[in-house]
Amino acid sequence: MTVTKGTHALSRRKSSPSFKMCSSAALVRLTFSAIIVFVVVGMLRMHSIVVLQNLEGESNSSGGDNKSSSVSKISKRSIMNDFIHNPTLEGQALVSERMEAENAALAWATAINEAEKMLQEAASKNDPSHQHTSSEHIHDSWKAECLIPTQEKTEELVHRLVSEHSTKPVQSSSIYDNAKKFVDPLVPLPILNVGMPKLGSTSLFYYFNCKGLNATHWNLNVTEFEGLCMRDAARVNLPPLATCAPHTHAITQMDVAFPMGSAYGQGRVPNAFQTTEKRDDCFFPQLSLLEAIHNESPNATLILTFRPMADWTKSILNWYSMLERLQQCHLPNLPRGTPAFLEKNHTSELEETMTRFFCSHVLHVRNFVAKYPSHNLIELDLYDPRTPILLDQLFPSSPTVDDITNIGSNASCWDQYKGGVKGHSGNRTRMRERRAKRAKIEKQKQLRQQRQSK
Numbered sequence: 001m002t003v004t005k006g007t008h009a010l011s012r013r014k015s016s017p018s019f020k021m022c023s024s025a026a027l028v029r030l031t032f033s034a035i036i037v038f039v040v041v042g043m044l045r046m047h048s049i050v051v052l053q054n055l056e057g058e059s060n061s062s063g064g065d066n067k068s069s070s071v072s073k074i075s076k077r078s079i080m081n082d083f084i085h086n087p088t089l090e091g092q093a094l095v096s097e098r099m100e101a102e103n104a105a106l107a108w109a110t111a112i113n114e115a116e117k118m119l120q121e122a123a124s125k126n127d128p129s130h131q132h133t134s135s136e137h138i139h140d141s142w143k144a145e146c147l148i149p150t151q152e153k154t155e156e157l158v159h160r161l162v163s164e165h166s167t168k169p170v171q172s173s174s175i176y177d178n179a180k181k182f183v184d185p186l187v188p189l190p191i192l193n194v195g196m197p198k199l200g201s202t203s204l205f206y207y208f209n210c211k212g213l214n215a216t217h218w219n220l221n222v223t224e225f226e227g228l229c230m231r232d233a234a235r236v237n238l239p240p241l242a243t244c245a246p247h248t249h250a251i252t253q254m255d256v257a258f259p260m261g262s263a264y265g266q267g268r269v270p271n272a273f274q275t276t277e278k279r280d281d282c283f284f285p286q287l288s289l290l291e292a293i294h295n296e297s298p299n300a301t302l303i304l305t306f307r308p309m310a311d312w313t314k315s316i317l318n319w320y321s322m323l324e325r326l327q328q329c330h331l332p333n334l335p336r337g338t339p340a341f342l343e344k345n346h347t348s349e350l351e352e353t354m355t356r357f358f359c360s361h362v363l364h365v366r367n368f369v370a371k372y373p374s375h376n377l378i379e380l381d382l383y384d385p386r387t388p389i390l391l392d393q394l395f396p397s398s399p400t401v402d403d404i405t406n407i408g409s410n411a412s413c414w415d416q417y418k419g420g421v422k423g424h425s426g427n428r429t430r431m432r433e434r435r436a437k438r439a440k441i442e443k444q445k446q447l448r449q450q451r452q453s454k
Helices: 002-015 017-060 066-085 089-126 134-143 151-166 201-210 226-235 240-244 290-296 309-317 322-327 344-371 386-394 401-407 426-453
Strands: 191-193 256-258 281-283 301-306 377-381
Touching (some): 089 290, 151 386, 191 201, 240 290, 290 344, 309 322, 344 377
Parallel strands (some): 191 301
């Protein structure tokens, strides 16, 4: 009897209007949730397909050969298939990292292919009547566009900026240094030298310091190597510039070339600059971190310097085993073991290898700026008398009394350092004296610590 009554009561509740309304609402909520999940998953899949199509479009327009393009397509399709089947946050992060690496590899493959074609075309235009040997290839390819700065474009940029600046009040980027020197850059900060070592980086450092900007150069005006700090910051998804150079206006040399097996500064320099043979401390941010730099500082100003390839090759050949260290660094278009010959009697082979490497680097930077036109690219010829004029127009300042006394009222800050161009070694001697003094102080400190420990 009790069971019968309970059954009748349950039947009455199910048939009541309130129970039916609650059941209908729950069903609607469940259906709506299922629709949302379905739509989100569908959007993620559609997004991945669109990204894949865009990447394939980039591959088709990259200018690379058919083989590299087809391999790139296969790799990108594999990446996006992983994304389609794993549309989670972890999966998206993993796919994003793989896509960035793939895009970086594709950008370098494009630059390398373009460089090879450009050098071959330049050589054939000079003398199309016969095949060139390797040495002839180098001597005839000096007119290749990747080996010559587009200084005309730089002049056009300067004229446009000067015209715009003349009608504007002083910007918030204006800077006073400790000596009350005033500098009002016409280009956004920071300024990054994306050229190679032994291409005027020290001249740029002294120039910007003379102008009153907070400039750094390798181990000058820093407490540790900025390039290695930027490498490590990028590895853990930290902004490289804000992490490693938060108050720097101009980084004039950020690359470090101490590969595995190459030690530096043991017992001679502060510990922060010492490297060991069991650590790979070879890293060039201008080759590997352009995308990360853009993501952090989309308006950073880039400087690219040029000099004749024969001079550059000779300079790195005679500078503290730099060429031997570059040979072991495994850089883009300069894999480990390249160049194969390091002797001075193989200058033609050395120059050919370094020319190809430099040409691909220049095209890689130019392609990057074409992709992200928010960056100003300033290309300068170290030997061109127009270079200091262009720089002074881009970085106008009122010199201090000391500047006028040292270099003359009509001279440019570019004349502060001539060691690498015209043989004037006064500033270089003072720099070496400061390094020796710093090393001596560090050694005395270590000896005191050893005596105290005993």
